[in-house]
Amino acid sequence: MNSATKFEIFLGTQPGLERVLRDEAIEAGYKKAKTVNGGVTFWGDWSDVWRANLTLRGPSKVLARIGTIRAFHLAQLDKRARKFAWGNTIPPGLRVRVEVVTSQKSKIYHAGAAAERIERAMAEDHGVIIAKDADDAQIVIKARIDDNNVILSVDTSGAGLHKRGHKQAMGKAPLRETMAALLLRACEYNGTEPVLDPMCGSGTFIIEAAEIAAGFMAGRSRRFAFEQLATFDAAQVAQIRRDWQEAHPAPSKLQGFYGSDRNEKVIGFAKQNARRAGIEQFCTFAPLAISSVKPPAGPPGLVMVNPPYGSRIGNKKELFSLYHAFGEVMRDRFSGWRIGMVTSDTMLAESTKLPWLPTNAPIAHGGLKVKLFQTGPL
Numbered sequence: 001m002n003s004a005t006k007f008e009i010f011l012g013t014q015p016g017l018e019r020v021l022r023d024e025a026i027e028a029g030y031k032k033a034k035t036v037n038g039g040v041t042f043w044g045d046w047s048d049v050w051r052a053n054l055t056l057r058g059p060s061k062v063l064a065r066i067g068t069i070r071a072f073h074l075a076q077l078d079k080r081a082r083k084f085a086w087g088n089t090i091p092p093g094l095r096v097r098v099e100v101v102t103s104q105k106s107k108i109y110h111a112g113a114a115a116e117r118i119e120r121a122m123a124e125d126h127g128v129i130i131a132k133d134a135d136d137a138q139i140v141i142k143a144r145i146d147d148n149n150v151i152l153s154v155d156t157s158g159a160g161l162h163k164r165g166h167k168q169a170m171g172k173a174p175l176r177e178t179m180a181a182l183l184l185r186a187c188e189y190n191g192t193e194p195v196l197d198p199m200c201g202s203g204t205f206i207i208e209a210a211e212i213a214a215g216f217m218a219g220r221s222r223r224f225a226f227e228q229l230a231t232f233d234a235a236q237v238a239q240i241r242r243d244w245q246e247a248h249p250a251p252s253k254l255q256g257f258y259g260s261d262r263n264e265k266v267i268g269f270a271k272q273n274a275r276r277a278g279i280e281q282f283c284t285f286a287p288l289a290i291s292s293v294k295p296p297a298g299p300p301g302l303v304m305v306n307p308p309y310g311s312r313i314g315n316k317k318e319l320f321s322l323y324h325a326f327g328e329v330m331r332d333r334f335s336g337w338r339i340g341m342v343t344s345d346t347m348l349a350e351s352t353k354l355p356w357l358p359t360n361a362p363i364a365h366g367g368l369k370v371k372l373f374q375t376g377p378l
């Protein structure tokens, strides 16, 4: 595969956020991006893979489809996996893991045995090393078996893309940066208004919002699995970084970003995380209980919040009074602001007595389903 060959690229996300991610991909120039279960697909080349990893804020992973092996039984898979041109993408010497994620309408149904055959073929005939486990792997190949086709994709991201490389200190139940970015987008945040999170924990919404406003590239501080692939072109990737920089000059003035939380310790974490992300000068973090939160001076903007909910942290009765207090503060003091609130519990959302718009599909999050509740300007 040379670097201009087109193939299918898959951007992963939590089910429920596919459409928001598709909108981000289309806006970034991947015009024919379409939603599939758990993600978005489009056709592109390796430079599209690199740019998606570096610049998109929503995807949890970027997978590149590197080929398909037709196989009706394990011995055939073994034989054909040995003939597959792995070296075009995966150089010898890397520690590789193969994960068969689904098998449907196929004679080969044993995912573990299929993964093992592919790994062994790659190791014995193509010089890769079989990784001990997921943590040991430098490269992960994801295989789907469908209608006797073993569809092979390489995970070009490596560590999940929510790991931007800045958040080291976290409170309980932190939100993933990728999810925070998509929720901000779902609330039509585009970097031009102030954002306030009155239960900010380690500051994920606020830091993500400030980075978007500052025009910072999402993947500027981290490494990616694609850097180890045979297709990697360092000069082209450096050009993608320069193009981004040119298109996003440092803004002269930014609206404010305000985080508060009653837990003083997590406010310290949020400050450290903002400092590492290079946006602390645009952010104000304060240890405040919800009852003391007031809107900052200046134009209204977006309140983005992820209060505690049921099965994660806190107890039900306290939660009802917390949501009630949040709703009261918003209704009394935040005239003109819009609200985006993530919670798993519709009864808790209703107890705020805020004028919620109709909600969209639930979003899978940490084994639970959450929903984004939104208001128009209060």
Ligand SMILES: C[S@@+](CC[C@H](N)C(=O)[O-])C[C@H]1O[C@@H](n2cnc3c(N)ncnc32)[C@H](O)[C@@H]1O
Binding pocket: 171, 172, 173, 174, 175, 176, 198, 199, 200, 201, 202, 203, 204, 205, 260, 261, 262, 263, 266, 288, 289, 290, 291, 306, 307, 308, 309, 322
């Ligand atoms: C689910 S966590 C938020 C996580 C955050 N989005 C992040 O990414 O780290 C909920 C936060 O609400 C805070 N909280 C709970 N009760 C509060 C109250 N009465 N006033 C202010 N913050 C409160 C907790 O300290 C906790 O940090």
